[in-house]
Amino acid sequence: xxxxxxxxxxxxxxxxxxxxxxxxxxxxxxxxxxxxxxxxxxxxxxxxxxxxxxxxxxxxxxxxxxxxxxxxxxxxxxxxxxxxxxxxxxxxxxxxxxxxxxxxxxxxxxxxxxxxxxxxxxxxxxxxxxxxxxxxxxxxxxxxxxxxxxxxxxxxxxxxxxxxxxxxxxxxxxxxxxxxxxxxxxxxxxxxxxxxxxx
Numbered sequence: 140x141x142x143x144x145x146x147x148x149x150x151x152x153x154x155x156x157x158x159x160x161x162x163x164x165x166x167x168x169x170x171x172x173x174x175x176x177x178x179x180x181x182x183x184x185x186x187x188x189x190x191x192x193x194x195x196x197x198x199x200x201x202x203x204x205x206x207x208x209x210x211x212x213x214x215x216x217x218x219x220x221x222x223x224x225x226x227x228x229x230x231x232x233x234x235x236x237x238x239x240x241x242x243x244x245x246x247x248x249x250x251x252x253x254x255x256x257x258x259x260x261x262x263x264x265x266x267x268x269x270x271x272x273x274x275x276x277x278x279x280x281x282x283x284x285x286x287x288x289x290x291x292x293x294x295x296x297x298x299x300x301x302x303x304x305x306x307x308x309x310x311x312x313x314x315x316x317x318x319x320x321x322x323x324x325x326x327x328x329x330x331x332x333x334x335x336x337x338x
Contacts (some may be wrong), residue, residue, distance in 0.1 A: 179209055180222070187229060196236050203229050220260035224273050227253030231280045240287060247284045254280060263303065268311060271304035275316075278304075278323050285330055294331045298324065 183205030190198035206226040214222055227250045234246030254277045261269040281297035284290070305320040 176209065176212060176214065179205060179212075180214075180218075183209065183222075183225070187225060190229075191232075196233070199229055199232055203233065217260060217266075220257040220269070223253045223257035224261070224269075224276070227251070227257065227273075227280070228276050231276070231283055234287075235283055243287055244284070247280055247287065250280045251277065251284075263307070267307045268313075271307035271316070271320075274300050274304045275320055275323060278327070282323065282327050282330060285327075291331065294327050297327045301327075 183202050186198050186202035186205060189195065190202055203226060206222050206229065209222050210219065210226070230246050230250035230253060234243045234250060237243035237246055254273055257273050258270065258277075260266070261273050263270045278297040278300035281293045281300060285293035285297065301320055301324055305317055305324075308314075308316040308320060
């Protein structure tokens with residue numbers, strides 16, 4: 140899920156295995172940046188939303204460039220965590236579309252780093268919904284990497300990332316996201332089973 144100020148939901152193909160990325164549009168956390176930074180953030184979010192809506196890799200790369208520039212401009216705290224989250228999701232989507240395995244692996248590694256960076260601020264105690272959302276996207280990165288490499292540790296890491304996220308959404312009455320988490324876990328289980336059958 141890429142978070143934007145648009146507050147709209149969009150689905151986009153997860154590439155490998157036809158996995159659906161649910162509820163992609165969520166309001167980004169408000170920050171204390173200046174007007175220029177806020178406008179740049181909105182532009183990055185719009186680019187990401189258009190990229191997902193139109194399945195346009197070029198727009199996705201433009202969004203990544205904007206998000207990276209926002210980070211280099213010194214965004215901090217909650218605002219930076221939202222940018223790191225969006226950048227992580229965008230890098231995962233780029234990795235899923237990449238045909239060169241080495242480039243895909245590099246994109247997934249960057250996605251993991253950005254999502255883990257977001258989790259330094261988006262803690263379960265302080266921001267449970269944002270935490271669960273980022274954890275779910277981290278699980279998708281691990282799933283994507285597992286599909287690329289066949290490494291069972293990636294599938295296990297995906298399951299671990301989901302632990303607690305479904306419970307948070309259930310407690311908050313977010314049935315849509317609870318189902319999304321269940322879908323990610325089902326894809327992780329299926330990917331693991333598929334690898335065992337192929338051996």
